[in-house]
Amino acid sequence: MRIKYTVSVIFIVALVIIEKENNIISKVSDKLTLKLTPLTPVLLPSASMFTFQEHNVSVSIFSQMDMLPYEHVKPHLKNFNQFSRESVSPTSTSGGCKHILLLATTRTGSSFVGEFFNQQGSNMFYLFEPLWHVERMLTVETGGTNASVAGPAYRDVLRQLFLCDFSLLERFIEPPPQHHVTASLFRRESSLSLCEDPVCTPFVKKVFERYHCRTRRCGPLNLTLASQSCAQKQHRAIKSVRVRQLETLRPLAEDPRLDMKFIQLVRDPRAVLASRMVAFSSKYKNWKRWAMDGDVPVEDDEVRKLRGNCDNIRMSAEIGLKQPAWLQGRYLLVRYEDIARFPMRKAAEMYEFTGIPFTAKVEKWILKNTQASKEVSGVYSTQKNSSEQVEKWRFSIPFKLVQLVEKVCGPTMTLFGYKFAANEEMLTDKSISLIEEKTFL
Template sequence: MECSWKTIILLVCASLGIQYTAIRSLTASITSHCPGTETGKQCHSQRRGFSSCSGMSHPHRKPRNNDQTHDRKHILIFATTRSGSSFLGQLFNQHPAIFYLFEPLYHVQQVFANSSARMRNMVDRRALLGAHRDLLSNLYDCNLNFLENYLKPVPRDHETTVFFRRGASNALCEPPLCHMDQNSKDAIEHLCARQCKALNLTLASQVCQTRSHIAIKTVRIPEIKDLRLLSEDPRLNLKIIHLVRDPRGILASRMGTFTDNFRAWKIWNATGRRPRSVDLSQIATTCSDLFNSVGTGLSKPPWLRGKYMLVRYEELAREPFKKTAEIYHFIGLDVDNQVKKWILQNTRGTSGAARNYKYTTTRNSTATAESWRLNLSFQIVQTVQHLCNATLIQLGYQLVQSLKELRNVSNSLVESKAFAPFV
């Protein structure tokens, strides 16, 4: 009987030891997935990829190959809507060593926009930014399957027909992902949309892994400080190209592109009478984000050292070959002949060509950068100058004091101001 009691005690002790070890292992696993969480604190993944911690593991996420990831360069074109980012993106898209993606964060935004009001209230700005960063991190790891969390309808066998602006990425429209007619490169996006059917995300991930550089364009992250976690990720070799534009030009472009959202502005511009429904925050918020982001970049924080370059769209449009060479030098690549050919073909178009398709990059780039001066009323320009005065001064854009000064496009409003990369 005494032996039986000893045996029972030993078994109880052994059981407690096993449970303790299991709990310790689980805690360590949780902590490793959620750095910075307190011991024993639960970490869980919320619906549709909104994680409660950055860097959460995911069933679609592949382990990183540290050597391969370290060698690969990761480029982020950071901009705001209608600031010339599509044009800049194509300068990367044409290079055969670069895997380029056009606005993949669109899919995250769509999931959020299509969710219920209750869900939108639950998901705050930090959670949405966390989802953006998580997607960018996976895409830079060539894990395009991670997008399946945000695609509707849900892909079958990892194939989708709803990849946003697939045609804006040459890599997604070429073999082995698509075998379309290669004789009409000038209209590749339109042909790709018609001829390329479902995109296999697994195969696209494999194509991505063959390229030495990955470039992603986004206008969906408000301020550059929101990129700090990505910039500090030692697994990424990040280069941020911060594209800015004169806010007066941004507003004019938005008015011409997003007619419904800027209808009141267009009425004001056409009649000279300001409707009560004009939403000044549509440009004031943009200027605030620009001012804060540029201020962060120019203050040269340690987490941006060697990773940040500010580019004014007007300078890129005026001297595309020179600015492209500077940008490519910053990312550590030579300008390929395909890039030079594209610049030649897409910066000398007629103004009529630009009107045929609002997202086209074929145009007279210099004329396009200054065209707002002929299209905006002086009253609207004065309003923007009042709302964005600090931003205009910060970026080196001159104010105009009269209609005559506004319309005199022979006199540039872009001051000679050097913005050297932070190296």
């Protein structure tokens, strides 16, 4: 009788879990299914179709231009001749356009490194964390970010953005854009491409834009103009800290319309923790308590989260470093510590990897922003005295937390060449480097 009761309970719990999973997938599917409305932008002159097949859910994303009569489409084609050549069919090539995705996690210096591409000049269209909107929407609607659902959603939004199509991203922006105009794009000011002509429209005094352009006064962001500007740029780069597994992006590498280059930025997990405890203070109360009272748990949700993050980073790097056929010549691993110590050299190496000219404008920006004074070197600033940042964390985090990170993230540290601190004296001894000189091929 007890066995029957147990089986019944397990069966009911399984049904509840399946139903919850289906609800999450259904909500994401609604976002990924583009419906033809008067507000749907005419963006891609190609018959592109993508299928969201995880968990047996099929979602087709069609270019709306394929559904409209030619007389309605013709006026929109004048600015897209170059883009048309690049993506007119699934069998065409990228036409020399490079598509760069900078992958990282929070507090690894990704904003700083992203500027290497943002500052490239008129040939580069750069986007800063567009997946922020996707993550936020999934978290609000489902009560948490489900990795098995978020991964494909991130991938499909990235693909469309690399093809200069903002229509899919629009479905995740809150409040929804009106006539493809939004005052709510996350960190718009971090993309020079979104704050220059012709994307910078006349300033609207009565409209509040939280992430407004800082170098000049612009009106709310017109996503159709952004799409046109993107299509006219020679190269496109996106920075994101939200993709958990490199493997989920394989379809981008295999898409013949894209010439994908993946740059994975990593940093010593001990330094990452120390930085997050400062930048996200309210979210790291448990860690601060452990640092104060001396009671460090062996297992805890926060510890498991740390282990999961380290494992994801390591597994992605292991795939990239093995250079499977779909990643041949498309993957580069870079340590933040190497960039901080040798910014010009590492920037040149990244540009050589992407096949894009390393411009004098980027060199000038690097020189200016790697020798910043303490007055401008804030928590979120991209201006740092970079060489001083490398192992600064060693003097701001208790040794017991360092030991915990080393225990949880040991394999990841070993792969990336970060040395373990044998004791507290070694941790705070400036004459001993905790960074192994290592080359990643």
